[in-house]
Amino acid sequence: MSDTSHLHGAEFLKSQTAGLSEPAGSKALGESTERSAKQVREMAATIPQWQDWREAAHRIKRYAVAHLDKLLAEFERNISVRGVTVLYAADAAEANRLVIQIAQEHGVKRVVKSKTMVSEEMELNHALADVGVTALETDLGEYLVQLAGQRPTHIVTPALHLSAEDCGRLFADKLDEPYTAEHKALTDIARRHLREEYLRADMGVSGVNFAVAETGTIAIVENEGNAGLSTSAPPVHVALMGIEKVIPRIEHLPVFLNLLGRSGTGQKLTSYTHLIHGATPGKKMYVIILDNGRTRALADPKTRVALACIRCGSCLNNCPVYRRVGGWAYGWVYPGPIGSIITPQLVGLEKAGKLPFASSLCGACAEACPVKIDIAHQLVYLRHRAAKEPSPVRSMAERLMWKSWAWSMSGPLRYWLTMTAVRIGVRLAKFLPWHPLQLGAWTRGRELPRVPKATFRGNWRHNEK
Numbered sequence: 001m002s003d004t005s006h007l008h009g010a011e012f013l014k015s016q017t018a019g020l021s022e023p024a025g026s027k028a029l030g031e032s033t034e035r036s037a038k039q040v041r042e043m044a045a046t047i048p049q050w051q052d053w054r055e056a057a058h059r060i061k062r063y064a065v066a067h068l069d070k071l072l073a074e075f076e077r078n079i080s081v082r083g084v085t086v087l088y089a090a091d092a093a094e095a096n097r098l099v100i101q102i103a104q105e106h107g108v109k110r111v112v113k114s115k116t117m118v119s120e121e122m123e124l125n126h127a128l129a130d131v132g133v134t135a136l137e138t139d140l141g142e143y144l145v146q147l148a149g150q151r152p153t154h155i156v157t158p159a160l161h162l163s164a165e166d167c168g169r170l171f172a173d174k175l176d177e178p179y180t181a182e183h184k185a186l187t188d189i190a191r192r193h194l195r196e197e198y199l200r201a202d203m204g205v206s207g208v209n210f211a212v213a214e215t216g217t218i219a220i221v222e223n224e225g226n227a228g229l230s231t232s233a234p235p236v237h238v239a240l241m242g243i244e245k246v247i248p249r250i251e252h253l254p255v256f257l258n259l260l261g262r263s264g265t266g267q268k269l270t271s272y273t274h275l276i277h278g279a280t281p282g283k284k285m286y287v288i289i290l291d292n293g294r295t296r297a298l299a300d301p302k303t304r305v306a307l308a309c310i311r312c313g314s315c316l317n318n319c320p321v322y323r324r325v326g327g328w329a330y331g332w333v334y335p336g337p338i339g340s341i342i343t344p345q346l347v348g349l350e351k352a353g354k355l356p357f358a359s360s361l362c363g364a365c366a367e368a369c370p371v372k373i374d375i376a377h378q379l380v381y382l383r384h385r386a387a388k389e390p391s392p393v394r395s396m397a398e399r400l401m402w403k404s405w406a407w408s409m410s411g412p413l414r415y416w417l418t419m420t421a422v423r424i425g426v427r428l429a430k431f432l433p434w435h436p437l438q439l440g441a442w443t444r445g446r447e448l449p450r451v452p453k454a455t456f457r458g459n460w461r462h463n464e465k
C-alpha cells in the first residue's frame with residue numbers, strides 16, 4: 001500500500017487547506033471551476049446524442065469492471081506478443097519495486113514523466129529519488145506543482161490554484177528566468193527547459209487512459225505533446241495503469257474519447273490521442289498493472305461502479321464543496337466527489353471514513369459524470385458503512401450518540417420515552433452551572449431549538465377536543 005500517512009480523514013477542512021482557505025484562493029478556484037463546468041454544459045447541450053454516449057459508456061465500463069479477470073488476461077496476451085513486458089503489482093510498494101528494478105536493469109538515472117495519477121498513488125517520485133533516480137514531471141501543471149514542492153489540487157488541471165503571477169515568480173525563483181506573467185512567455189520557458197530533459201532522459205513513465213483488451217493497445221490522451229515525447233524519446237517506456245483501465249474492444253474507444261475531452265476541458269477531442277500497440281523497434285516497453293485496493297472496491301457490488309471513473313474531473317468542477325475547499329483538503333491523490341468515494345475504498349474507511357461526509361449531496365456531480373456514476377448514492381452508502389464499521393476517526397461518544405438515536409427512533413414507545421426524558425432534562429438544565437447540550441462544533445454555529453411546552457400530539461388532542 002502506498003504511503004497514506006498524510007491522509008487523515010478527520011482533518012478534512014483543517015490543516016490540509018492552508019492557502020486555499022484564504023478568500024482570494026477559494027474565489028479564484030470557484031471562478032475557474034464554474035467556468036469549466038459551464039463550458040462543458042453548453043457543449044453537451046449542443047450534442048443530441050450526449051445522453052446516449054453517457055449510457056453507452058456506463059454500460060461498457062460496467063461490463064469491463066465485471067469481467068476484469070478475462071479482459072486483463074486478453075490485454076496482456078495481445079500486447080505481449082509485440083514485445084511488451086506486462087507486470088502486475090498488488091500495491092504501491094510492489095509497483096515502486098518493479099519500476100526501480102526496471103530502472104536499475106537499464107542503468108536509468110533520469111526519468112521524464114507524463115501525467116499519471118497512479119504514480120501519485122505510488123509516490124513514485126520519492127521512491128525513485130531514494131535510489132538516486134531523478135523524476136521530472138512534464139505535464140505543465142504537474143511541472144509547476146513539482147517546482148513549487150506542492151501536491152496537485154485537481155486531477156486534470158493540477159496547478160489550478162496557481163495564478164500566472166505565481167508561475168512567473170516560481171520560474172524566476174527555481175529556474176532563474178526573468179519574471180513574467182505573460183501566458184505565452186511562461187509556456188515558452190517551460191518548453192525550453194523540458195525539451196532538453198526529453199533528450200537526456202533514460203526512461204519515460206506515462207499513465208494509461210484506456211487499455212483495449214481486443215487489440216492490446218494503450219490509449220493516452222493529452223494536450224501538450226509531452227506524453228508523446230515522454231513515451232517515444234527515451235529508450236525505455238514504462239506505462240502505469242490501474243486494473244480498471246481496460247475496455248473490451250477497439251470500437252468502444254471512440255465513445256470514451258468523445259466524452260473525456262468534452263467533460264474534462266470542454267474540447268471536442270484532446271489535442272493528441274496516442275494509440276500504442278507495442279514497443280518501438282530497438283526500445284523497451286513495460287506495462288505495470290496496479291491493484292492497490294481496487295479489488296477491495298470490486299468485491300462490493302454496491303461500490304464497484306466507482307471503478308468506471310475515467311478521471312475527467314467534471315465532478316470536481318461541479319461540486320460546491322470542492323469549489324470552496326480545493327483539492328488538498330481531501331488529503332490524498334483523488335479530490336472532490338470522486339475522491340470522496342474512491343479514496344475510502346482504496347485506502348479503507350478506517351483512514352478516510354470522513355470523506356463521504358464531505359458533500360452536500362446536491363447531486364451535481366452525478367449529473368455531470370460522463371459515465372453516469374451515481375456518486376450521491378455511493379456517498380450515502382459509504383456513510384452508512386462508515387457509521388457501522390469501527391473507525392478511529394469517529395469518537396466513542398459519536399458512536400454512542402448514533403446508537404442511542406437509532407434505538408429511540410425504532411418504536412413509538414421508545415420515541416415517547418426519549419422525548420419525555422429530553423423535555424425533563426432541558427427544563428432541569430437551567431439549574432446546572434454548565435449547559436449539557438453544548439455539542440462542540442454542532443452548537444458553536446447553531447442554536448438548538450427551544451423545547452415547546454406541549455408536544456405536537458398533546459396539542460393535536462387538545463385542539464380536537
Ligand code: SF4
Nearest residue numbers: 309310312313315369
Ligand atoms: S466520477 Fe465521473 S465526473 Fe468524476 S472524474 Fe470520474 S468520470 Fe469524471
